[in-house]
Amino acid sequence: MSPLISAGELIAELGAPGLVLVDCRHDLADPTAGRRAYAGGHLPGAVPLHLDEDLSGAKTGRNGRHPLPDPLALARSLSNAGIGDGSRVVAYDGQGGMYAARLWWLLRWLGFDAVQVLDGGVAAFVAAGGTLDTAVTQPVPAVFTPKPRPGWTVDAATVLDNLDRQDFTVIDARAPGRYAGEGETLDPVAGHIPGALNRFFQLNLQPDGRFKPAEQLRAEWQALLAGLDPHDTVQQCGSGVTACHNLLALEAAGLKGSRLYPGSWSEWCSDPARPVAVGTN
Structure with missing residues (x-):
């Protein structure tokens, strides 16, 4: 199954048995924005899941701004949203997939592969002739069995140890300015993990908010990797x-095997003992 589904393909499948649509719209600066967007109009039958409340775990001040949720707690949220072992999920947002991709990855991390992201999100759905709904969906709870996949993540200690070992290459998805240590607005320390490469996630998208064609993504990522096997990379x-x-773009490009550093920069910079690099190198 492709990790992406077009608006036209989804419209043709609306109402299919087992299909669950999940509204992942969010705004880091306004945590209530997603709920307002859902109330103002969502894909028919869609259920909302909140980045902070459903798709993240508890913060300690040292584990990042959006730590991974406990698998059992996430499974409960998914079950309450009507997602069961036999479901098929399409996640969407209004921000080019930046939040829907989180749910896509989390589901796959828990061993669930029948999940796709709506390419282009709400705007693509409406442009393709889809009609939004304002009715609040009342999902029927389902049974979701989490089966976390080992080896899909690395922790801060592993990243720190890798600075000397160089067993993998870290790739930073933040905007070039934040990577370089300029204009940091979200975290208390500016800069990046030493040795990390930069691939701003927005580069995966076309101007209309849809993902670039697989061939183009593959060429761009292979140029960045410069011969590296995706299995030897970690995304943060x-x-x-x-x-x-x-990670979604790599999957769409047929370049599988990269891992996630869930704590990312917000966790890394919470410990002043961890080294920080600035600039573009």
């Missing part, structure tokens, strides 16, 4: 959210 960002967008 500010808090482990837009790094999932890069």
Whole structure:
């Protein structure tokens, strides 16, 4: 199954048995924005899941801004949203997939592969002739069995140890300015993990908010990797959210095997003992 589904394909499948649409719209600066967007109009039958409340775990001040949720707690949220072992999920947002990709990755991390992201999100759906609904969906709870996949993540200690070992290459999904240590607005320390490469997640998209064709993504990513096997890379960002967008783009390009550093920069910079690099190298 492709990790992406077009608006036209989804419209043709609306109402299919087992299909669950999940509204992942969010705004880091306004945590209530997603709920307002859902109330104002969502895909027919869609259920909302909140980045902070459903798709992230508890923060300690040292584990990043969006730590991974406990698998059992996430499974409960998914079950309450009507997602069961036999479901098929399409996640969407209004931000080019930056939040929907988080749910896509989380589901796959829990061993669930029947999940796609709506390419282009709400705007593409409406442009393709889809009609939004304002009725609040009342999902029927389902049974979701989490089966976390080992080896899909690395922790801060592993990243720190890798600075000397160089067993893998870290790729930072943040904007070039934040990567360089300029204009940081979300985290208390500016800069990046030493040795990390930069691939701004927005580069995966076309101007209309849809993902670039697979061939173009493959060429761009292969140019960045410069011969690296995707299995020897780890994706990170500010808090482990837009790094999932890069993982989705790699999957769409047929370049599988990269891992996620969930704590990302917000966790890394919480410990002053960890080294920080600035600039573009």
